[in-house]
Amino acid sequence: xxxxxxxxxxxxxxxxxxxxxxxxxxxxxxxxxxxxxxxxxxxxxxxxxxxxxxxxxxxxxxxxxxxxxxxxxxxxxxxxxxxxxxxxxxxxxxxxxxxxxxxxxxxxxxxxxxxxxxxxxxxxxxxxxxxxxxxxxxxxxxxxxxxxxxxxxxxxxxxxxxxxxxxxxxxxxxxxxxxxxxxxxxxxxxxxxxxxxxxxxxxxxxxxxxxxxxxxxxxxxxxxxxxxxxxxxxxxxxxxxxxxxxxxxxxxxxxxxxxxxxxxxxxxxxxxxxxxxxxxxxxxxxxxxxxxxxxxxxxxxxxxxxxxxxxxxxxxxxxxxxxxxxxxxxxxxxxxxxxxxxxxxxxxxxxxxxxxxxxxxxxxxxxxxxxxxxxxxxxxxxxxxxxxxxxxxxxxxxxxxxxxxxxxxxxxxxxxxxxxxxxxxxxxxxxxxxxxxxxxxxxxxxxxxxxxxxxxxxxxxxxxxxxxxxxxxxxxxxxxxxxxxxxxxxxxxxxxxxxxxxxxxxxxxxxxxxxxxxxxxxxxxxxxxxxxxxxxxxxxxxxxxxxxxxxxxxxxxxxxxxxxxxxxxxxxxxxxxxxxxxxxxxxxxxxxxxxxxxxxxxxxxxxxxxxxxxxxxxxxxxxxxxxxxxxxxxxxxxxxxxxxxxxxxxxxxxxxxxxxxxxxxxxxxxxxxxxxxxxxxxxxxxxxxxxxxxxxxxxxxxxxxxxxxxxxxxxxxxxxxxxxxxxxxxxxxxxxxxxxxxxxxxxxxx
Numbered sequence: 001x002x003x004x005x006x007x008x009x010x011x012x013x014x015x016x017x018x019x020x021x022x023x024x025x026x027x028x029x030x031x032x033x034x035x036x037x038x039x040x041x042x043x044x045x046x047x048x049x050x051x052x053x054x055x056x057x058x059x060x061x062x063x064x065x066x067x068x069x070x071x072x073x074x075x076x077x078x079x080x081x082x083x084x085x086x087x088x089x090x091x092x093x094x095x096x097x098x099x100x101x102x103x104x105x106x107x108x109x110x111x112x113x114x115x116x117x118x119x120x121x122x123x124x125x126x127x128x129x130x131x132x133x134x135x136x137x138x139x140x141x142x143x144x145x146x147x148x149x150x151x152x153x154x155x156x157x158x159x160x161x162x163x164x165x166x167x168x169x170x171x172x173x174x175x176x177x178x179x180x181x182x183x184x185x186x187x188x189x190x191x192x193x194x195x196x197x198x199x200x201x202x203x204x205x206x207x208x209x210x211x212x213x214x215x216x217x218x219x220x221x222x223x224x225x226x227x228x229x230x231x232x233x234x235x236x237x238x239x240x241x242x243x244x245x246x247x248x249x250x251x252x253x254x255x256x257x258x259x260x261x262x263x264x265x266x267x268x269x270x271x272x273x274x275x276x277x278x279x280x281x282x283x284x285x286x287x288x289x290x291x292x293x294x295x296x297x298x299x300x301x302x303x304x305x306x307x308x309x310x311x312x313x314x315x316x317x318x319x320x321x322x323x324x325x326x327x328x329x330x331x332x333x334x335x336x337x338x339x340x341x342x343x344x345x346x347x348x349x350x351x352x353x354x355x356x357x358x359x360x361x362x363x364x365x366x367x368x369x370x371x372x373x374x375x376x377x378x379x380x381x382x383x384x385x386x387x388x389x390x391x392x393x394x395x396x397x398x399x400x401x402x403x404x405x406x407x408x409x410x411x412x413x414x415x416x417x418x419x420x421x422x423x424x425x426x427x428x429x430x431x432x433x434x435x436x437x438x439x440x441x442x443x444x445x446x447x448x449x450x451x452x453x454x455x456x457x458x459x460x461x462x463x464x465x466x467x468x469x470x471x472x473x474x475x476x477x478x479x480x481x482x483x484x485x486x487x488x489x490x491x492x493x494x495x496x497x498x499x500x501x502x503x504x505x506x507x508x509x510x511x512x513x514x515x516x517x518x519x520x521x522x523x524x525x526x527x528x529x530x531x532x533x534x535x536x537x538x539x540x541x542x543x544x545x546x547x548x549x550x551x552x553x554x555x556x557x558x559x560x561x562x563x564x565x566x567x568x569x570x571x572x573x574x575x576x577x578x579x580x581x582x583x584x585x586x587x588x589x590x591x592x593x594x595x596x597x598x599x600x601x602x603x604x605x606x607x608x609x610x611x612x613x614x615x616x617x618x619x620x621x622x623x624x625x626x627x628x629x630x631x632x633x634x635x636x637x638x639x640x641x642x643x644x645x646x647x648x649x650x651x652x653x654x655x656x657x658x659x660x661x662x663x664x665x666x667x668x669x670x671x672x673x674x675x676x677x678x679x680x681x682x683x684x685x686x687x688x689x690x691x692x693x694x695x696x697x698x699x700x701x702x703x704x705x706x707x708x709x710x711x712x713x714x715x716x717x718x719x720x721x722x723x724x725x726x727x728x729x730x731x732x733x734x735x736x737x738x739x740x741x742x743x744x745x746x747x748x749x750x
Contacts, residue, residue: 031132037154038107039161039214041207050203052165053211054107055158056085062186062200064091066155067101069108069140070147071395072234073421074374075714076652077147079233081155083648087225088159088218090183091199098233100415104397106135112150114139118709120153141396143426143541145615145712148648152710153217160215165206170197172205220646220707229651234417246378246416249391251445254380255284256300257437258307259448261292261458262314264321264678265536269293273311280306287440294437296446304451321678324464327535328365331466334487334531335363341485341531342507344517348525350472353481357472362560364469364553365739366722368673369462369542370688375419376455377427381434382445386410388435392425393418399428399499403435422663423541427460428499456688457680460498460540461673463489467516467553472525477565478576481525488512488549490532494539507532515550515614515719520583521558521576537675543663544715547614551719552726552740555610559727560736568598569727570609583611586618586643586704593702594622594639599731604628606731610724615712617644621661621720623728624697632750633729633742635665635697640717642701645708653713654701660717661699666691668722670743695749 038054049057049065057065066085072078078098086093101108111119114134115127122131163183170188171178174195182189189196220227237243262269272293274286282302287294293310297303334341379392388404389412390397397413404411418425430448438446450458465488472481490512492505510517512530519526542548562572574587590596590609600606604627611620624637640657647653670689674681682688726737729747737745 031129031136034106034132034135036106036109036111036131036135038105039158039211041165041209041211044204044207050207052162052203052207053158054105055155056089056162058199058203060200062095062198064089064096064199066096066098067108068098069101069110070142071100071393071415071418071421071425072098073142073393073395073418073425075656076232076234076649077142079230080148080648080652081151082233083225083230084151084155085159087223088156089163091186093225093230093233095186096233102412102414104138104140104401104413106132106138109135109137109139110141110146110150112146113141113144118149118153120709138398138401140398141426142421143395143423145617145715148710149616149712152646152648156217157214160217161211162206164215165209165211166199166202168209169202169206173197173202226648227646227650230649232652243417245375245419246380246392247375247447247449249380249416251380251382253444255296255298255441255444255446256303257294257296257433257446257448258300258303259292259294259433259454260307260310260312262316263457264314264316265538266316266321266678268315270313270315276309276311277306280309285440286310287437289433289436292433294433296437296441300447300449316678322535322537322675323677324367324675327464327533327537327675328466330533330535331365331464331487332363334533335466335468335485337531340527340529343527343529344510344513345526345528347527348481350481350483350525350527353472353525354470354483357474357480359470359472360561360564361468361470362557362738364467364556366465366549366552367671367740368464368537368539368675369667369671370456370459370673370682371420371422371424371542372456372685372688372690373420373422373424376450376452377425377430378447378449379430379434380445380447381431381438383409383438383442387412388438390414390431390434391416392431392434394431395421395423395425399426399431402499403428403431406432407435407439409439422543423545426541429458452685453683456673456682456684458538459673459680460494460538462542462545462548463491463494463539465549467549469553469557471557471561473561477567479523479561482519482523483527484513484516484529484553486513486516486530486550486553487533488530489535489537489539491539491541491545493532495541498538511546513546513550515547515612516554519554520580520613522579523576536678543660544614544718547612547715547719548664548667548722551610551612551614552722555612555720555723556726556738559608559610559723559730563730570596573609573611582643583613583618586611586620586641589702589704590620590622590639590641593641593700596622599727602732602734604732606728606733608724608726608728608731610720610722610727612716612719614716614719617642617711617713617716619657619716619720621724623721623724625725625728625732626750627729627732627747628750631745631747633669633747634750635695635725637697637700638721639700640702641704642713642716643704643706644711644713644716645706646710647703648710650703653703656713657701657717658699660715661721662691662696664718664721665696665725667741668725669695669741669747669749671741672744691749
């Protein structure tokens with residue numbers, strides 16, 4: 001059977017347990033009916049846009065609407081996907097609009113996220129089965145930096161097939177052969193006669209034709225759209241205020257809801273006295289829901305005020321709760337235990353090498369981190385007969401389906417724009433709350449909007465981690481063996497426990513060591529293992545997830561080895577990458593772009609370097625800092641180089657790289673969720689601060705020109721910043737920081 005990835009199983013697991021998978025029992029005959037290509041046209045209907053395939057609709061005025069099954073989180077994915085269609089459909093980009101589809105067709109499933117293969121690589125019988133299984137699961141999701149990878153070939157094919165249908169329809173209208181007409185800027189042209197017809201006039205006739213296979217795609221040398229800077233399609237509406245997020249959906253009769261949960265992770269609600277809350281003006285209903293209480297009112301202010309009047313007795317308040325200090329102590333003990341835990345990578349004989357050679361050892365620590373998205377969690381839901389209709393900027397419609405199923409209804413999903421995701425919006429909590437509250441007031445739409453305090457205190461969070469690394473050093477000062485043991489919480493276990501009917505993950509979760517178990521460095525003996533440290537703290541996906549931890553561990557450690565060997569840290573890395581052509585080229589490009597001449601001589605100024613491969617892309621960064629005697633850090637310059645294969649919209653690649661760096665800079669300097677007595681102490685941006693505009697330096701980005709298939713862009717820029725900044729701090733001060741964030745050590749922005 002086809003191999004399904006950890007993340008794909010996690011996101012699809014909630015649906016596999018439900019009705020979407022029941023039909024699979026009939027076997028391969030059923031699977032053969034599942035369309036995973038979506039290239040056939042739909043017969044036209046009166047006054048409706050003409051659907052030339054599952055991806056492309058043509059409107060009467062000739063504009064094109066593209067179905068993009070990925071949430072626009074601010075990363076610009078709708079523009080990138082539209083560019084793929086525009087290239088092959090031969091239509092100006094500005095004449096394309098993009099919408100998230102409402103109907104969850106199998107063709108929209110994210111096969112890359114699930115099967116960890118590009119669509120063009122899925123050729124065998126196992127892949128055939130796997131794609132149809134994932135399609136039946138309706139695994140439509142945005143995550144893992146997979147949206148462009150998943151659609152790079154399929155959307156170009158969809159555009160080419162649609163163009164061919166229009167060319168054939170135009171040729172029939174002109175009375176010539178299809179080979180004699182040409183698609184130009186949204187029109188079919190007969191070059192001989194000069195006659196031309198727009199796509200809108202030809203679409204209905206084109207939809208009655210049968211596709212004749214997939215036309216050859218345009219070679220890279222003929223591209224006019226892909227690979228060129230293009231303006232974001234979603235920006236004008238965000239500037240003029242017409243863009244619609246979930247909180248902008250205001251249907252008639254809208255009610256507002258606030259939800260109260262126990263402050264402690266292990267807390268319970270023992271009893272609720274609703275009397276005072278129910279008596280307040282505007283309150284429609286107070287509903288106890290398992291371990292939380294929802295208040296529904298006519299306005300959000302009334303709901304908030306009534307929620308504060310609830311008399312709730314919480315269980316567990318009398319006993320001590322877990323703290324960040326205790327969690328870190330448990331993780332430290334785990335990495336120092338002689339038993340390595342679950343082994344993910346074991347090459348050569350590490351123990352013999354460590355016994356025979358000089359060795360060096362270091363331990364690194366990272367904290368829990370919040371997502372702190374610009375837009376906190378929100379959803380609008382209405383119980384309409386047997387259906388719950390949702391409007392939410394979720395990273396997948398699947399949690400909506402699960403939430404509706406939990407209250408005995410089907411789901412109609414409307415995925416809106418969202419103000420940041422970073423893995424946070426793949427969670428189902430706000431949708432489950434919205435579904436239950438809406439079901440309690442049938443026919444009235446209900447908006448659930450979390451406050452910033454709710455979002456920061458309830459999580460889930462990027463897991464904390466402790467890593468112990470030990471290297472055997474050969475006579476050439478290069479590592480000939482590396483042993484790495486990581487202690488952390490399993491994201492797979494955390495996510496599945498909250499969102500699936502069964503739990504997976506734990507010690508065998510490869511996300512615990514992603515970016516570490518598959519090192520590109522040429523070290524002959526490597527052992528990488530991990531231990532799962534169970535805590536009540538909820539953990540989940542975060543921008544780059546485990547890579548944000550392991551990059552800090554590995555690139556800090558390699559930097560320490562270079563300095564111990566009195567070697568240039570960038571050259572040291574390059575010597576370890578003799579067998580990896582792309583990373584070697586990345587290092588050379590980074591050296592040239594940053595005008596690298598070494599880490600600096602100290603005296604308060606220094607440069608740090610780090611490289612990391614993640615999500616099928618490669619990123620290197622050089623950070624320049626100036627540090628005062630009072631530990632005030634001024635980050636003066638950051639140079640970042642990315643090899644992401646073919647860049648679809650270079651302008652957006654640069655923006656994503658810059659955004660990922662700023663995201664990481666906030667976390668590296670100040671990011672830390674602190675837990676005391678079983679609860680988060682942070683509540684808002686005053687105690688979970690972000691980098692300000694004055695703190696962000698000039699960021700210079702370089703995109704390596706490549707014809708390789710695209711890699712991810714949204715996440716790979718985050719991991720290298722942590723070690724590059726720490727390495728720069730060492731170069732400037734000779735203080736080696738092995739614990740994030742830097743504020744723990746008294747450092748602050750200048």
